[in-house]
Amino acid sequence: MTTLLVTGGAGFIGCNFVRVALERTDARVVVLDKLTYAGSLENLRDVSDDARFQFVRADIADRTAVEQVFRDHTPTAVLNFAAESHVDRSIDGPDAFIHTNVVGTFVLLEVARHHVARLGASDRDRFRFLHVSTDEVYGSLGATGLFREDTPYAPNSPYSASKAGADHLVRAYFHTYGLATLTTNCSNNYGPYHFPEKMIPLMILNALDGERLPIYGDGRNVRDWLYVEDHCEGILAALERGRPGEKYNLGGNNERTNLEIVDRICSEIEKLVPAAGNEALRAKGIDAYTQLKTFVEDRPGHDRRYAIDARKARRELGWEPRHDLDSGLARTVEWFVANRDWCEAVQRGN
Numbered sequence: 001m002t003t004l005l006v007t008g009g010a011g012f013i014g015c016n017f018v019r020v021a022l023e024r025t026d027a028r029v030v031v032l033d034k035l036t037y038a039g040s041l042e043n044l045r046d047v048s049d050d051a052r053f054q055f056v057r058a059d060i061a062d063r064t065a066v067e068q069v070f071r072d073h074t075p076t077a078v079l080n081f082a083a084e085s086h087v088d089r090s091i092d093g094p095d096a097f098i099h100t101n102v103v104g105t106f107v108l109l110e111v112a113r114h115h116v117a118r119l120g121a122s123d124r125d126r127f128r129f130l131h132v133s134t135d136e137v138y139g140s141l142g143a144t145g146l147f148r149e150d151t152p153y154a155p156n157s158p159y160s161a162s163k164a165g166a167d168h169l170v171r172a173y174f175h176t177y178g179l180a181t182l183t184t185n186c187s188n189n190y191g192p193y194h195f196p197e198k199m200i201p202l203m204i205l206n207a208l209d210g211e212r213l214p215i216y217g218d219g220r221n222v223r224d225w226l227y228v229e230d231h232c233e234g235i236l237a238a239l240e241r242g243r244p245g246e247k248y249n250l251g252g253n254n255e256r257t258n259l260e261i262v263d264r265i266c267s268e269i270e271k272l273v274p275a276a277g278n279e280a281l282r283a284k285g286i287d288a289y290t291q292l293k294t295f296v297e298d299r300p301g302h303d304r305r306y307a308i309d310a311r312k313a314r315r316e317l318g319w320e321p322r323h324d325l326d327s328g329l330a331r332t333v334e335w336f337v338a339n340r341d342w343c344e345a346v347q348r349g350n
């Protein structure tokens, strides 16, 4: 029996991965999550009755609790999604980022290596520790070039520095202890269940409510957007076909400036909820969503451009994203328009 221990499974990407894993495999899925402001059982409501699903509330940095979960569930793989993930929050208060992203990953690695040492040879060979990381560890790009797996690390925010620290520990546990680790570094995700304070959901919800759409600096920072379901399929491919000790970059091949993203969101919303019929805009005398765009002071240390070279994942894992930005954004806007009650529930719970 395959048992996937999914840390951070009540968060945005983790909950999407839980659905993909339950749908595409016959594995048991055990979610371990602390339920911080970013995690919610609302994100797992539709899978909570599945006999192959279980939830445990715990902190990945709490060694006693993590050991108990390993004893209770004997995972055949760990997928580490748990993290403090919001760059702006890491600037305001980095402590939680070091606690969860660095110390938490260290605790998981320690418990996993002791767990593996107790397994028989075939279970040991089968065990995997997959660490989910970010392209932000590579720093910022100029107008050209792409992040490759061998691009030197140059993190610029407390968030990306804490993720870089975790990635190095994961690498070291492969080289020092022979733990079968894999690391995936992905670009910016978007899609259903994205926490409302992140850029894309924030823009969608503010536009629907007739609130301003705050754009950092000149709006020309570039990100490579990856639809969350595509990302989850890439993680599953890395788990099933990745070579231990390797890292894989997962990108969407969708480089856009923040301004382009906001404009696309405005035109997708216009199709579903025309501005002319939206009372929130009419009350303010506004007749187009784009009029809500407002430039605000730039984020300190704001990386200019991220872009991923995902050829290794295509070559070795046979993985490619299935959504381009237009189809992914259309699905995302549709989901948020149809799930205002979810947005209110997770914001109320925060």
Ligand code: NAD
Binding pocket: 007, 008, 009, 010, 011, 012, 013, 014, 032, 033, 034, 035, 036, 037, 038, 039, 040, 058, 059, 060, 061, 080, 081, 082, 083, 084, 085, 086, 099, 100, 104, 132, 133, 134, 135, 163, 186, 187, 188, 189, 190, 195
């Ligand atoms: P998220 O903030 O939506 O979810 C994080 C989850 O981890 C939450 O459910 C939270 O409760 C849980 N958590 C936090 N601290 C914990 C702790 N100490 N113990 C147990 N659980 C804890 O994050 P996300 O956007 O889903 O990101 C998931 C992973 O993917 C993260 O590791 C992040 O660094 C990485 N990543 C995200 C993106 C993106 O665009 N969202 C891009 C690249 C990489």
